[in-house]
Amino acid sequence: MTQPKAYRAAILHSLGDPAQVGLEASHAYYPDGVLVVADGRVRDIGPADEVLARQPAGLDITRFENRLITSGFIDTHIHFPQTEMIASYGEQLLDWLNNYTFPEERKFVDQAHGARVAELFLDELLRNGTTTAMVFGTVHKASVDAFFTASHARNMRMIAGKVMMDRHAPDYLLDTPESGYADSKELIERWHKKGRQLYAVTPRFAPTSTAEQLALAGKLLAEYDDVYMQTHLSENQQEIEWVKSLFPEQKGYLDVYDHFGLLGDRSVFAHAVHLEQEEAARMGETDSVISFCPTSNLFLGSGLFDLPGAEQRGIRVGLGTDVGAGTSFSMLQTINEAYKIQQLRRHKLHPLKALYLATLGGARSLRLEDKVGNLAVGKEADFLVLDLHATPLMQARMNNAHNLFEQLFVLMMLGDDRAIAQTYIYGECRYRRDH
Structure with missing residues (x-):
């Protein structure tokens, strides 16, 4: 068994289809959250104070500023x-x-x-x-x-x-x-x-x-x-x-x-x-x-x-x-175009629905929801660290956003590969933008 590693940042992941369970029940969001990973799987997730209280002393913690962790x-x-x-x-x-x-x-x-x-x-x-x-x-x-x-x-x-x-x-x-x-x-x-x-x-x-x-x-x-x-x-x-x-x-x-x-x-x-x-x-x-x-x-x-x-x-x-x-x-760019197509069809694609389609909805469509699609405990630890300030324009717009949904929509509309700071595969960092 490998030593667990923890990642601290804002965390957002999908829990269900907003069309079926409603917007509030469709996601979990921790403005100051911790994700704990060991042996390629999610060991713990939640608000930082609660998760850290459950972990042993000396836990290896990586902290991110102006970042959002979500599932791959x-x-x-x-x-x-x-x-x-x-x-x-x-x-x-x-x-x-x-x-x-x-x-x-x-x-x-x-x-x-x-x-x-x-x-x-x-x-x-x-x-x-x-x-x-x-x-x-x-x-x-x-x-x-x-x-x-x-x-x-x-x-x-x-x-x-x-x-x-x-x-x-x-x-x-x-x-x-x-x-x-x-x-x-x-x-x-x-x-x-x-x-x-x-x-x-x-x-x-x-x-x-x-x-x-x-x-x-x-x-x-x-x-x-x-x-x-x-x-x-x-x-x-x-x-x-x-x-x-x-x-x-x-x-x-x-x-x-x-x-x-x-x-x-x-x-x-x-x-x-x-x-x-x-x-x-x-x-x-x-x-x-x-x-x-x-x-x-x-x-x-x-x-x-x-x-x-x-x-x-x-x-x-x-x-x-x-x-x-x-x-x-870029799945962010794909969401961007999906939103516009739905606009032309007189249907609004909510950012939480878009997140669902790009993560848990994709996993469900491939019958992989027991393995990937969100960061539930026990799932395979495929996750992203998104940079909310990836460009000067995105940073300015994020500073003018009033809630999570608006931040997520800005990420959908302005984001691309530059917003991907790190990509983790089965708990291992396989891509780092700055390297």
Whole structure:
């Protein structure tokens, strides 16, 4: 057992969904708080005077000024091979894939290239305070091996998978139903539940998989009932019409996945911007998940996600950056854009709701709420130290804030990677801004 360490600062973390439990019950806030960590887990948390009274003398305490401690951010949809093509100009989804994404992903046949980009990608996650993510690889098995190798070395909690794609892409990026199944099975056996790594069966999206491949993706989910499934759904109107033309025997886009057994409580569908009423109801019935990707939806001109509508159907929703169509690794910037999208839909995204979506809501959407998502005693100690004075403008605005909610909103609107002073993974500092 390692010696416990304590961290003293203002502490804020999410306890529940404000839409379900109300604002006051949705969070815990300690203006002068202490977080105690030992053996990678939260040992104690609360007001400083109460926590310190429970601890032995000589406790190692690190004190932070003008800082806020909170749990690590959780990104429910991101593509690590697209790191170096972020901010590619001027297309909507399908042209963007053909002109930028597929040529970039071709490079990942080389495992050394994949290893280099994985290190950069994970560095960026840590720099932006993201401690857990659901990640797409490429069609190449080597890309996922490289990613998991790098993530495992850092002890980060990651969910990733090899893209399954056997049509409607360049020949250099295609697998077959049989090779996609075999490669995925081998990766599951090698990496699922190794340390903090988890596997997601990953058909890219319905247009790039034949019925045979989608059936084998469903077979994998049946064979391994605790792995995840990740794909894309109803991101773009042109895409939806394409799916309907490719699968005329199904009722619609979601029904394609449903037909092949891909819906369920560990199935995460990115975007879902243009769901039909029946599809939203079916997602709620099957406890399937949506990853809301605001920066990507705006960048590609895909549409404005209906967050209240999804939640009224009982659908769990997490936030995704969707790099590289998304324009930032920062979950703070992602919240910023999510707020604006909801404004355009005449719905106000409260800062405590935004915190929930970026932390505990993300954990619940990934069925990881028993491990991460907040700083409850016993949880894995993935946490952030946020700098409330990260820029002169932020400092001036914070000095003019009147309460916690206003401070949190300023952090959402003005914050980015500069606001992340430190990122801790399983109780160990893995990123320090000043180093």
